[in-house]
Amino acid sequence: MTEKPCLLYCHCAYAKVVPEETRREVLKRLNDAGVAxxxxxxxxxxxxxxxxxxxxxxATGAIRIAACYPRAVKWLFHAAGAPLGDDQTEILNMRVQTGDDVADAMCRTGEASS
Amino acid sequence: MSTVAEQNLPVVNALRVVLYEGQGADALDSAERNSLLNGLLDSGYAVTCARDGGTLSAPDESPLMVLGRFHEGAAPAIADAEDRVDVFTQDITSLATEAVLERVRFVREQTALRVPGEWHPWFPVIDYDRCTNCMQCLSFCLFGVYDVSNEDKIQVRNEDQCKTNCPACSRVCPEAAIMFPKYRSGPVNGEEVSDEGVEREKMKVDISALLGGDIYQKLRDRSDQAKERFAKERDETVALKERKRCLVEMQKDMDIPMEALMSLPSPDEIQRRAAEAKQKADDAIARRMRDRDGNYAEDGLKG
Incomplete structure (x- = not known):
C-alpha cells in the first residue's frame, strides 16, 4: 500500500458488539486528527x-478500515459485490483492540501494513 | 457471486452527508464536529469529513447533503456538472446538532431515500475461502434465506428473512464458513477460525445427529408424538407442553432464540419446505458434479 489510504470508520450503529467507549474514542481521535x-x-x-x-x-484503492473482525469485513464487502483489494486494505478490529490502538493505527502516516 | 438484481432487499441509495470545511467555509470546532458526527451516525447517515489532507471516495449517484459554516451565513447553490447527483446544501452556522439533524431528516424525507435503521441488519455472511458449497445451510434454513446462484453456488439471497439473533445455520456449517458479524462470540462473529473452532462447530452437528438426525426431524418426531398423544388423550395442554419442551431443548443446543423457534411453520409445512430446499441443494450439487465430470472427460479427450 503506497498511496495515502482512504480512512473508513464503521459506527456499528445497530448492535452493541463494539464497545461504546472504543467507538467514541476512535471517532474523536479521527475528528481531532484534522484529516479527511x-x-x-x-x-x-x-x-x-x-x-x-x-x-x-x-474503489478508492488503498483503504484503512476501523470496524470489526477482518474476515467479517472482507466478506461483507464481497457480499455487496464490492470486493476489497487484499494488498491495499488494512482492517482494524474495534471489538478486540483498544480505542487508542485503533486510532493510532488509523491516524499514522506512511504506508499501511495489510 | 449473485447479481444485485437477484437480491430481495431493494437497492436504494442512501443520503451521503458531507461536512464541508474547505474553501468558502469556516472550520468547525472539534466539539461541534464530534457532536454532529455522532448524531448523524447514530441516526444512520453516512458522513464524509471533507478536509485538507487524506483521500476520500469519489461521488457515486447517491444524493449529497453538504453541511458547512459557509461564509456570509448562506449556503451556496451547487449543482452536479454532469447532472447525475442531486446536491443539497445547508449552512449550519449557529445551528445546534438537533437542528442540523432535523434539516437532514427533512431532505431525506423529501427525496424518498432509504430510511436508515428500519431493519435490524442480522443475516449470514459466507466466507467463500472456507465454503465448500455443500449446501447444508440451504437444506437447513426453513426461512428461505439461502439460494443457489446461476453458477450453482450457495448464496445469501433474502437477508431480511433471517430471524434476528438466530445463528443456527452457522452451527450446521461443517467448515465454520457462515458468519453473523453481530454475534457475540467466535468464530461465528468473524473471528479467525482455528482448527479447534472447526472441530467445535463439527461437534455441534454431530451432537445434533446423535440426538436423532437433523433438528427438524427431531422437531417433527416430537410433534408427531405429541399429535399421537393428543389424539389419544385429547389433551391439548400435554401436546403444547411437549412442543415447548422440544423447543427449549433445541434453543439450548443451538443457541436459537425462542422467537425464531416460535415462528417455525406447522410440521407439515416444515416438511414441505425442508424437502424443497433439499431438492434444490441436491439438484445444484448434481449439476456441479455433471459439469465437473464433463470437464474431466473433455480434458481426457484433449490429453
Whole structure:
C-alpha cells in the first residue's frame, strides 16, 4: 500500500458488539486528527442493502478500515459485490483492540501494513 | 457471486452527508464536529469529513447533503456538472446538532431515500475461502434465506428473512464458513477460525445427529408424538407442553432464540419446505458434479 489510504470508520450503529467507549474514542481521535475521512453508520446494513457506497469505497484503492473482525469485513464487502483489494486494505478490529490502538493505527502516516 | 438484481432487499441509495470545511467555509470546532458526527451516525447517515489532507471516495449517484459554516451565513447553490447527483446544501452556522439533524431528516424525507435503521441488519455472511458449497445451510434454513446462484453456488439471497439473533445455520456449517458479524462470540462473529473452532462447530452437528438426525426431524418426531398423544388423550395442554419442551431443548443446543423457534411453520409445512430446499441443494450439487465430470472427460479427450 503506497498511496495515502482512504480512512473508513464503521459506527456499528445497530448492535452493541463494539464497545461504546472504543467507538467514541476512535471517532474523536479521527475528528481531532484534522484529516479527511469517511464514516458509515453500519457496514452490515450497507452490505445487505448492496449500498452502492461500498463499491465507491472499495474503489478508492488503498483503504484503512476501523470496524470489526477482518474476515467479517472482507466478506461483507464481497457480499455487496464490492470486493476489497487484499494488498491495499488494512482492517482494524474495534471489538478486540483498544480505542487508542485503533486510532493510532488509523491516524499514522506512511504506508499501511495489510 | 449473485447479481444485485437477484437480491430481495431493494437497492436504494442512501443520503451521503458531507461536512464541508474547505474553501468558502469556516472550520468547525472539534466539539461541534464530534457532536454532529455522532448524531448523524447514530441516526444512520453516512458522513464524509471533507478536509485538507487524506483521500476520500469519489461521488457515486447517491444524493449529497453538504453541511458547512459557509461564509456570509448562506449556503451556496451547487449543482452536479454532469447532472447525475442531486446536491443539497445547508449552512449550519449557529445551528445546534438537533437542528442540523432535523434539516437532514427533512431532505431525506423529501427525496424518498432509504430510511436508515428500519431493519435490524442480522443475516449470514459466507466466507467463500472456507465454503465448500455443500449446501447444508440451504437444506437447513426453513426461512428461505439461502439460494443457489446461476453458477450453482450457495448464496445469501433474502437477508431480511433471517430471524434476528438466530445463528443456527452457522452451527450446521461443517467448515465454520457462515458468519453473523453481530454475534457475540467466535468464530461465528468473524473471528479467525482455528482448527479447534472447526472441530467445535463439527461437534455441534454431530451432537445434533446423535440426538436423532437433523433438528427438524427431531422437531417433527416430537410433534408427531405429541399429535399421537393428543389424539389419544385429547389433551391439548400435554401436546403444547411437549412442543415447548422440544423447543427449549433445541434453543439450548443451538443457541436459537425462542422467537425464531416460535415462528417455525406447522410440521407439515416444515416438511414441505425442508424437502424443497433439499431438492434444490441436491439438484445444484448434481449439476456441479455433471459439469465437473464433463470437464474431466473433455480434458481426457484433449490429453
Amino acid at each position: 475521512f469517511e464514516a458509515v453508520p453500519d457496514l452490515c446494513e450497507m452490505s445487505a442493502r448492496k449500498d452502492p457506497a461500498l463499491e465507491r469505497l472499495a
